[in-house]
Amino acid sequence: MHILWLKTELLHPVDKGGRIRTYQMLRHLVREHRVTYLTLDDGCRDADAIDRAAEYCTHLIRVPLRTSAKGSLRFYGELARNLVSPLPYAISKYRAPTMEAEILRTVARESVDLVVCDFLAPAVNVPEALPVPALLFQHNVEAVLWKRHAAVASDPWRRAYLRRQWRRMHRFEGAQCRRFDHVVAVSPEDGVCFTREYGVREVSHVPTGVDTEYFRPTGMTSGDPYGLLFTGSMDWMPNVDAVQYFADAMLGRIATESPQASFSIVGRNPSPAVHALAERSPRIRVTGTVPDVRPYLEQSRVVVIPLRVGGGTRLKIFEAMAMEKAIVTTSVGAEGLPVRHGEHLLIADTPSAFAEAVTRLLREPQYAAALGRRAAEMVRSRFGWEQAAARFADICMRTLDPTMSHARPQVPVQ
Numbered sequence: 001m002h003i004l005w006l007k008t009e010l011l012h013p014v015d016k017g018g019r020i021r022t023y024q025m026l027r028h029l030v031r032e033h034r035v036t037y038l039t040l041d042d043g044c045r046d047a048d049a050i051d052r053a054a055e056y057c058t059h060l061i062r063v064p065l066r067t068s069a070k071g072s073l074r075f076y077g078e079l080a081r082n083l084v085s086p087l088p089y090a091i092s093k094y095r096a097p098t099m100e101a102e103i104l105r106t107v108a109r110e111s112v113d114l115v116v117c118d119f120l121a122p123a124v125n126v127p128e129a130l131p132v133p134a135l136l137f138q139h140n141v142e143a144v145l146w147k148r149h150a151a152v153a154s155d156p157w158r159r160a161y162l163r164r165q166w167r168r169m170h171r172f173e174g175a176q177c178r179r180f181d182h183v184v185a186v187s188p189e190d191g192v193c194f195t196r197e198y199g200v201r202e203v204s205h206v207p208t209g210v211d212t213e214y215f216r217p218t219g220m221t222s223g224d225p226y227g228l229l230f231t232g233s234m235d236w237m238p239n240v241d242a243v244q245y246f247a248d249a250m251l252g253r254i255a256t257e258s259p260q261a262s263f264s265i266v267g268r269n270p271s272p273a274v275h276a277l278a279e280r281s282p283r284i285r286v287t288g289t290v291p292d293v294r295p296y297l298e299q300s301r302v303v304v305i306p307l308r309v310g311g312g313t314r315l316k317i318f319e320a321m322a323m324e325k326a327i328v329t330t331s332v333g334a335e336g337l338p339v340r341h342g343e344h345l346l347i348a349d350t351p352s353a354f355a356e357a358v359t360r361l362l363r364e365p366q367y368a369a370a371l372g373r374r375a376a377e378m379v380r381s382r383f384g385w386e387q388a389a390a391r392f393a394d395i396c397m398r399t400l401d402p403t404m405s406h407a408r409p410q411v412p413v414q
Contacts, residue, residue, distance in 0.1 A: 001396060003029070004112045006103065006122040007039040008065075008094050011056060012049040015268050015289070016233040017315045018139050021186070022118055024209060026056035028389030034058045038106060040065040040096060040122075061106065063099045088146070088168040091124050099125040107132060114396055123176045133399050136180040140310075141193045143170040148309040148332075149237060174198040182399040184392065187336025204395045208318055208337065209385035214294075215322035221298040226260040226362060229300035231293055231316050234286075235269035238309040242333075246306040246354075247277045247284060253355035255283065258362045263304075266296045297323040301368060302361045305333035306354060317345070318383060321375035326368035328357045344375040 005026065014023045026035060037057035042065045046052075053060040068075040082089045104127055106112060115134040117123050120142050126134065146166035153159040177183050177198045185191040185205040194200040230246070232239040243265050254261050261283065265274060268289045278286040290296065297303065303320040310332050317337060320327050327345035334347055341347040346361070348354040361368040 001393075001400070002034040002036070002111055002113045003396065004103070004106055004110070004115045005035055005037045005057065006099075006115065006117045006126065007037065008119065008121050010039060010041060010045045010049040010053060010062075012046045012052045013268075016236070018119060020315055021139060021208070023056055024211065024385040025206075025389050025392055028386055029393060030056055030058060033393070036061065036106060036110060036112070038099070038102060039063070040094060040099060042067040061102060063096060063102050065094070065096055065099075067093070086168065087124070087172060088165045090142075090165070090169070091121055091172055094121045095124050097125075100127055103127060103130075114400055116396070117180070120173055120176060123180075124172075128179070133181040135182045135184060135396065135399050136177060137184045138177070138190065138194070139186055141173070141185075141190050141197070143173050143197070144193065145238065145309060146170075149241075152241060152308050170197075182395065184395055189336050202399075206392045206395070207383060207388050208315060209383050209388035210315070210318035210322050210379050212322050212380045212384050215297075215319050217298055217324050218294075221295050223301060224262070224299050225301055225365065226258055226262060227300040227302075228254070228261060228263045228358065229296060229303050230263070230265050230267075230305065231296070231303070231319070232267045233269065234265065234267040234274050234288075235271055238307055239267065240271050240273055241309050242305070242307045243274060243277060245308060246304060247281065249351035250304075250306065250355045250358070251281070251283060253352065254358050254362075257359045261362065264296060264300065266290055266293055293319070294323065297325055300325065301365070302358055303327045304354075304358060305329035307333040310335065318379050321345070321372075321379045324369075324372035324376045326361045326371045327375065328354060328361065330354070339375075339378075343371075344378055345371065 011019045011023045014020055029035060035057045036059045037053060038061040041062040068078055078093065079089060082092055085092050107130060112132055115130060115132060116137055117126055117134065118137045119139055123136060143166060146162060146169050150159055150162035150166050153162055177194055177200045182202045183194050183200050185194060185203060186208055188205050191203045191205045194203050230243055234240065251263055263283055264285045266287045270286050270288055275286055278284045297320060303325045305314065305317060305327065307330055314333055317327060329345055329347055330349050331347055339345055346357040348357045
């Protein structure tokens, strides 16, 4: 099978959830299938990103894209022009007629069997009429993200802007989902949402995976019995909201019971708002980009995931579980994952309940360790990337030949 894979970025550095999922899926797919990776390239990448593309694709095609730095005059000009656009800004900034033309050329010349649009953004450049089947790989229900952003926004002007973006995203996402031959979600819940909200008829889901050999405790790093940790891309709005929410509403409550508690925020490109948290409190440490997140996971006692905004599934949870960490998350943080409160992690949705759960894990190290061991056993037995990639390949084959859905069963996901 020859797959034309469409993306808005090169994958290295593989340092955030969407890149990790795509990289791991393609790394397994390319062992058995031909993958042409066609992407926009704004030049903002690691020096070795082009050379390392051979790790996940057979052939690389780059389409140059000029982007605007956030906060620049050009950026604000784009926002102003977007006020009269039917597209949400998160989509319109990736509009590139050159990519659309390259997709048509590649399909015509390279005997492509299937087009895969990875995330919603590249869909703005996918031609309306393709001579081959096309599949949309949705890592989130994008409109849900914007709706949740609007719901937690305190500033009325920001809330009004986010609601406008949410309505545009809902219209665009629905139209795109309906025009692809198949939609792949990352959880059963997202799949149901695509069917209910947008009337998608052909939808499947692929489970979240984790590299269970890479994410495994070494026993060589001493732990901090009062260390709390959040990991994630710190230029992504849901993560910024989560750490601000935790610092403002929960950390003080925890410190009352555990005065030695500290909170580390580990992840790429911390925003000014995230840096401000560390300046405000000596309990908070912001690391920025780190070469390896595993030592920070191993050092921590509790991983906190206080997300109020999110979609899809959180890879950070499976990584922490594979490292045998005790986790406290909100329902939004655990959304779409087959985890159970009290067995694999603790789920709490109010500041007081969240702080109480964290305090219990700090106070009861044996209980925290048992929770972490059960979590690790679950992900190691069921959620390696090889299983996820095999399921994705099966969906691709059935999209090419729908009769295969009757000829053989889907790869089971428990």
